[in-house]
Amino acid sequence: MLAIYKASLILLVGLTLVFVFQGFYPDLIGPFSNAVSPLIAGLAVASSVLPLKKYWHKIGERFSIIWFFFTAGLAFWFLGEAGWAVYTFVLNVEVPYPSIADVFWLIGYIPLFIGFYLYVRIFATALTRKALIVSLAVTIILAFSVSVAVIIPLMGTEPDLITMVVDVAYPLSDLSLFCVSILGLLIFFGGNLGKSWAFINGAIILNTFADVLFSYVTKQGTYYAGHPVDLLFIYAYMFLLLAFHVHVNEL
Numbered sequence: 001m002l003a004i005y006k007a008s009l010i011l012l013v014g015l016t017l018v019f020v021f022q023g024f025y026p027d028l029i030g031p032f033s034n035a036v037s038p039l040i041a042g043l044a045v046a047s048s049v050l051p052l053k054k055y056w057h058k059i060g061e062r063f064s065i066i067w068f069f070f071t072a073g074l075a076f077w078f079l080g081e082a083g084w085a086v087y088t089f090v091l092n093v094e095v096p097y098p099s100i101a102d103v104f105w106l107i108g109y110i111p112l113f114i115g116f117y118l119y120v121r122i123f124a125t126a127l128t129r130k131a132l133i134v135s136l137a138v139t140i141i142l143a144f145s146v147s148v149a150v151i152i153p154l155m156g157t158e159p160d161l162i163t164m165v166v167d168v169a170y171p172l173s174d175l176s177l178f179c180v181s182i183l184g185l186l187i188f189f190g191g192n193l194g195k196s197w198a199f200i201n202g203a204i205i206l207n208t209f210a211d212v213l214f215s216y217v218t219k220q221g222t223y224y225a226g227h228p229v230d231l232l233f234i235y236a237y238m239f240l241l242l243a244f245h246v247h248v249n250e251l
Contacts, residue, residue, distance in 0.1 A: 080103075178201070
């Protein structure tokens, strides 16, 4: 696992440097970002397939269903990334938003939420009253921050109804995942699964901030392929990749 952590750190640092110094190759950063995002998303899907194979017994078994939902959710997110790449590379659409890619991304939240919920539900008896209060407080703070940053400013100001709905749907979907994932972190904190759930929560938080910033920069008309916000989405995929790899290898 130490080798995996080192390789992941080197990859993250390398990708960060590519985005930081994009001023030296402005014509390349867009194609690079559009290509590397589905690649990392695909690796995240692969990392969920390994525990799916490990825990799969039969269709009615709880962990079989849970890991099926995890893999399905990430697969839809990969399709979203791939769809975005098709729009940019094949159809020459510079910023395909909203598009069919968003349909795949938003659908992906559903199986992920179901998977997190079913997982946490198995161990729900381990939740203490203090843990529930902490999770509620953290969720309220995050929800308030997202509302102030995106939802409230967008209401009634976006002339395109579809764009406004999609802008609001992403942070609300992120919050729904966080509401459940924070409970998983509190249940397993300090145990063998604690590290895996820490990566999951980190990925969801990164994804939330990325969605908020993406909505803001697209509304301002300042988004472009290779924008630093793309790096946050890549970080989130890397965290999910590590979360599932840790789950299957450190238990």
